[in-house]
Ligand SMILES: Nc1ncnc2c1ncn2[C@@H]1O[C@H](COP(=O)(O)OP(=O)(O)O)[C@@H](O)[C@H]1O
């Protein structure tokens with residue numbers, strides 16, 4: 489590596505020339521080394537690195553030409569300037585062909601001499617910098633290829649499938665797990681259009697949307713896809729370039745088949761247990777009722793009390809079991825199979841009539857309004873279930889009485905159902921959770937309310953099965969409003 493001061497080696501058999509060079513160059517800040525002939529010059533270079541050589545041609549022991557040849561081999565980066573008299577100009581030109589950098593003629597013109605040296609110095613610096621860059625470049629390429637090979641190994645060992653597409657939505661990278669999970673047996677020749685590999689249309693559409701920048705770039709999109717006998721979760725994200733533009737997509741595939749199977753087994757199990765529990769409970773309930781009605785003989789007050797309490801507990805259990813069976817059906821997508829045009833007004837009237845006594849008992853003023861009613865395509869039992877759950881919640885969670893207003897009205901293509909109460913309300917933090925299975929809010933004023941936490945999960949399931957939506961607004965201590973939109977049957981359909 490070249491230091492701050494440039495070292496010039498002057499090889500000449502004439503002492504005058506050596507001394508002259510020494511004086512001029514030292515004055516200009518160069519460090520000067522001298523040698524009397526080629527041999528001496530080479531020996532010196534073996535001990536010390538020099539930056540520029542000034543080389544006379546005619547010298548005893550080893551001539552300039554010979555030394556030039558040797559330095560070209562040994563130190564190809566060091567520029568050699570030939571010192572020549574008029575008589576040896578041809579030889580100097582010859583030397584240039586053999587790799588000398590330049591030549592200067594004796595007697596020297598100081599100005600010219602210094603310019604030549606300076607040029608050689610600059611040239612040497614540039615050559616060295618170029619060499620440095622090249623080395624750095626090679627190192628970077630090596631690091632890059634090392635990184636690439638590491639990444640390859642990681643991706644190839646992963647249990648999750650990985651697929652990367654370019655701007656044209658062609659697959660440019662995939663791993664063995666990807667092939668296995670999608671049950672692709674033939675090797676893919678990259679790059680291949682993604683639609684030729686992925687048969688799931690929803691996933692292809694997602695990737696198209698990500699590539700076109702339609703979907704948010706810092707959000708991953710998760711979807712479930714079926715591939716042969718596997719159920720997979722596909723998580724897709726945009727690949728961003730240095731300028732933050734979308735340069736492709738990355739999809740990770742996760743095998744969730746075992747979880748799906750477990751979930752199904754759990755549902756089947758709950759379903760089976762619920763069914764098995766229901767028949768004996770129904771028969772116990774019947775016999776209990778028979779006893780309670782005095783059909784098996786007169787009862788004393790105590791008997792009546794115990795039987796009555798037992799019956800209430802059995803009803804609770806039956807309610808839980810029915811809820812569990814409903815949830816299982818909703819999850820299996822079999823809940824709302826029977827749909828007919830129904831008159832919601834009738835359903836609401838029936839439900840209110842059924843709820844009225846409970847409301848009165850709790851000191852709740854229950855009212856309903858209907859407006860602009862239109863028929864909806866629905867399962868009457870499910871719709872009744874919606875009203876039952878929402879109205880009984882409104883009553884249950886209004887301790888100390890209050891007002892419950894049910895409004896049903898036609899709004900264009902939708903029927904809007906609102907159930908408003910003036911009860912305890914729901915804290916904003918709890919709102920997103922109340923539709924979860926078994927979730928119940930702990931509230932000191934409603935601790936005595938008995939429930940399973942399944943009602944709203946069923947309501948949401950039923951509404952969504954009818955292509956409707958459900959929303960809730962609530963202010964703690966003021967009240968709660970549930971709002972449902974159900975599509976009506978359009979007359980031109
Ligand atoms: N109208 C309402 N006012 C206040 N809280 C309510 C209301 N409806 C539901 N909730 C809250 O949401 C929870 C879940 O309701 P739900 O699924 O019907 O279960 P359950 O009534 O069996 O507890 C309830 O436990 C209650 O805390």
Ligand SMILES: [Mg+2]
Nearest residue numbers: 881939943944
């Ligand atoms: Mg409830």
